[in-house]
Amino acid sequence: MAPRPTIIDVATHAGVSKSLVSLALRDAPGVGAATRERILRVADELGYRSNTLAQGLRQRRSTLLGVVVSSLDNPYHTQVVESVEQAAQADGLSVLLAHGARDQGRLADRMNSLLDLNVAGLIVVSSWADPGTLQSAARRAPVIMVGRSLEPVAGIDSVNNDDELGAALVVRHLVAAGHERIAHLTSSRRPAGLARERGYRTAMAEHGLEAYTRVLRRHPGEAATGLLREATAEGSTAVFARNDVEAFDVLDHAWDHGLDVPDDLAVVGYDDSALALRARPRLTSVHQPRERMGELAAELLRERLGGRAEDRHEVLRPRLVPRASG
Amino acid sequence: MAPRPTIIDVATHAGVSKSLVSLALRDAPGVGAATRERILRVADELGYRSNTLAQGLRQRRSTLLGVVVSSLDNPYHTQVVESVEQAAQADGLSVLLAHGARDQGRLADRMNSLLDLNVAGLIVVSSWADPGTLQSAARRAPVIMVGRSLEPVAGIDSVNNDDELGAALVVRHLVAAGHERIAHLTSSRRPAGLARERGYRTAMAEHGLEAYTRVLRRHPGEAATGLLREATAEGSTAVFARNDVEAFDVLDHAWDHGLDVPDDLAVVGYDDSALALRARPRLTSVHQPRERMGELAAELLRERLGGRAEDRHEVLRPRLVPRASG
DNA sequence: CTGTTAGCGCTTTCAC
DNA sequence: GTGAAAGCGCTAACAG
Numbered sequence: 001m002a003p004r005p006t007i008i009d010v011a012t013h014a015g016v017s018k019s020l021v022s023l024a025l026r027d028a029p030g031v032g033a034a035t036r037e038r039i040l041r042v043a044d045e046l047g048y049r050s051n052t053l054a055q056g057l058r059q060r061r062s063t064l065l066g067v068v069v070s071s072l073d074n075p076y077h078t079q080v081v082e083s084v085e086q087a088a089q090a091d092g093l094s095v096l097l098a099h100g101a102r103d104q105g106r107l108a109d110r111m112n113s114l115l116d117l118n119v120a121g122l123i124v125v126s127s128w129a130d131p132g133t134l135q136s137a138a139r140r141a142p143v144i145m146v147g148r149s150l151e152p153v154a155g156i157d158s159v160n161n162d163d164e165l166g167a168a169l170v171v172r173h174l175v176a177a178g179h180e181r182i183a184h185l186t187s188s189r190r191p192a193g194l195a196r197e198r199g200y201r202t203a204m205a206e207h208g209l210e211a212y213t214r215v216l217r218r219h220p221g222e223a224a225t226g227l228l229r230e231a232t233a234e235g236s237t238a239v240f241a242r243n244d245v246e247a248f249d250v251l252d253h254a255w256d257h258g259l260d261v262p263d264d265l266a267v268v269g270y271d272d273s274a275l276a277l278r279a280r281p282r283l284t285s286v287h288q289p290r291e292r293m294g295e296l297a298a299e300l301l302r303e304r305l306g307g308r309a310e311d312r313h314e315v316l317r318p319r320l321v322p323r324a325s326g
Numbered sequence: 327m328a329p330r331p332t333i334i335d336v337a338t339h340a341g342v343s344k345s346l347v348s349l350a351l352r353d354a355p356g357v358g359a360a361t362r363e364r365i366l367r368v369a370d371e372l373g374y375r376s377n378t379l380a381q382g383l384r385q386r387r388s389t390l391l392g393v394v395v396s397s398l399d400n401p402y403h404t405q406v407v408e409s410v411e412q413a414a415q416a417d418g419l420s421v422l423l424a425h426g427a428r429d430q431g432r433l434a435d436r437m438n439s440l441l442d443l444n445v446a447g448l449i450v451v452s453s454w455a456d457p458g459t460l461q462s463a464a465r466r467a468p469v470i471m472v473g474r475s476l477e478p479v480a481g482i483d484s485v486n487n488d489d490e491l492g493a494a495l496v497v498r499h500l501v502a503a504g505h506e507r508i509a510h511l512t513s514s515r516r517p518a519g520l521a522r523e524r525g526y527r528t529a530m531a532e533h534g535l536e537a538y539t540r541v542l543r544r545h546p547g548e549a550a551t552g553l554l555r556e557a558t559a560e561g562s563t564a565v566f567a568r569n570d571v572e573a574f575d576v577l578d579h580a581w582d583h584g585l586d587v588p589d590d591l592a593v594v595g596y597d598d599s600a601l602a603l604r605a606r607p608r609l610t611s612v613h614q615p616r617e618r619m620g621e622l623a624a625e626l627l628r629e630r631l632g633g634r635a636e637d638r639h640e641v642l643r644p645r646l647v648p649r650a651s652g
Numbered sequence: 653c654t655g656t657t658a659g660c661g662c663t664t665t666c667a668c
Numbered sequence: 669g670t671g672a673a674a675g676c677g678c679t680a681a682c683a684g
Binding site for chain 2 (some may be wrong): 049050051053054056057064072073075078079081082085094095096097098099109110112116117118140142163165213248252255256273275280281
């Protein structure tokens with residue numbers, strides 16, 4: 001645990017004062033080219049690294065970006081995180097991830113830890129944060145929500161896809177394929193799911209079809225099995241699942257019960273996550289433009305940092321990716 | 327962006343000096359019960375939160391734990407991270423995740439960012455960190471490696487499963503099921519994979535069987551297909567894949583080519599990750615005791631923080647979980 | 653028990 | 669151009 005060199009060390013070794021070193025290191029104006037050159041060389045020789053803590057303490061803004069995510073087990077989320085990260089990196093920010101699980105308290109706790117570290121901003125990839133926490137976070141740093149929040153929160157930006165449109169795309173697709181008994185499947189009352197359900201209901205009504213939602217219980221196995229029984233009993237020929245994870249469950253249980261997909265039952269998911277390609281048959285799913293969403297999140301953050309005061313909410317068009325499952 | 331209250335604010339409001347506040351807040355000895363009570367109440371009323379940065383700058387230890395992970399897209403890794411997180415939380419540490427991708431430079435960068443934040447320790451869930459980086463990191467804070475590193479690094483602890491044993495378990499299992507032509511499948515030269523291959527070769531030799539490894543190319547689709555063709559041409563009746571991700575690929579391609587698993591080809595994976603249960607047929611896989619590994623990592627860290635100087639390397643026994651795939 | 657005093661390493665006026 | 673000096677918010681001696 002050798003004591004790390006500080007700017008003072010660099011300064012004495014280079015024969016200048018520490019303020020010069022500070023300036024040179026951040027290539028601020030006011031340092032002679034030769035001096036700067038020498039300072040940088042010495043810093044390098046000494047293996048100097050600036051102390052983030054001290055730096056953060058002094059100036060009000062760091063180069064750290066906090067990303068909060070609730071679940072690591074949904075590939076869609078991790079894919080979004082990766083795209084955010086990529087975009088942030090391009091802006092010279094380094095990402096600190098906090099994993100909040102599906103627990104408002106823990107999530108709030110993590111958000112605060114990040115904020116205490118003086119992050120430049122917070123990108124929230126989770127619909128579990130409660131509005132109060134978000135609002136108070138927004139007073140400390142720009143907060144960008146990727147995906148839907150529980151309820152709209154003033155003062156924070158968001159980037160999202162149009163869930164209602166996406167759901168309508170699914171209905172349209174299935175109807176075009178000749179389906180009329182199309183069940184909607186969900187396990188939760190999360191905001192995105194609700195929006196998809198609304199989209200589904202509207203679209204079904206437009207086609208003069210009966211909408212019916214079935215709710216999965218926590219334990220996926222039993223529930224999906226029960227649901228499949230129900231669905232077939234009700235004459236369903238297609239299922240629109242809230243997301244790929246649940247669509248995958250349906251596929252699995254169809255397999256377990258000898259149902260052929262898509263002949264006995266067509267299955268469509270949402271998110272077009274890595275799971276969709278792993279599934280067999282490959283899963284038809286609604287693609288959220290997640291790369292663009294990551295970029296946009298970074299862009300919105302940049303704007304906030306640049307002083308924008310009014311909220312912005314970007315809504316992107318999803319698109320349906322037809323594959324073998326329905 | 328109201329200025330956050332500092333201990334000074336709390337002190338003046340409570341009519342005491344700031345050192346008293348500092349002590350009271352960390353319930354250190356030397357503060358009267360009544361005084362402490364009052365200070366805490368005032369702090370609460372003011373919405374005071376201690377400034378991590380200043381705190382970290384002053385004392386040499388924070389309550390932050392850095393966890394570095396290379397890939398978020400392998401469910402096994404995320405599951406390990408979750409168990410580490412759980413164990414750390416029990417120790418009162420809050421986890422900061424850094425995502426390094428499979429890139430030594432970026433990984434090193436992230437590790438340093440974390441270290442710069444004065445984390446109490448670093449838990450590395452990635453075999454991509456280069457030994458030099460690990461070593462220099464270990465000079466700054468305790469480093470615990472979960473899984474195998476590229477090469478053994480002095481000064482860092484590790485917790486791992488016995489990959490060679492795990493591979494032997496697989497071979498034994500397949501042989502017991504009557505297989506003799508058992509191919510080993512891998513896509514990479516990562517340390518864990520190499521150990522598993524060694525275990526496979528040794529076990530095959532012990533059974534008097536011929537060992538042969540086939541290497542997947544980057545693009546999984548093509549490669550697995552080619553491999554399957556090869557494997558069947560060679561009369562393979564079983565495949566032992568380096569991990570679940572690759573086993574899943576094999577399953578997918580078996581499906582694509584109308585091969586029945588396990589009748590035409592038995593498939594066994596490694597990690598017993600979430601993928602194993604999603605797969606159809608469900609994947610036989612080697613279970614790494616990841617919950618225990620997370621706990622152990624936290625435990626080793628605690629010991630280091632407590633002053634242990636000599637390295638410890640924990641190796642846990644994996645176990646085979648037989649399922650439908652072979 | 654309580655208060656004063658020095659800094660941690662860095663940035664930032666402000667003189668020279 | 670360059671350097672001295674004053675803190676950011678907190679903790680850790682040390683006196684009272």
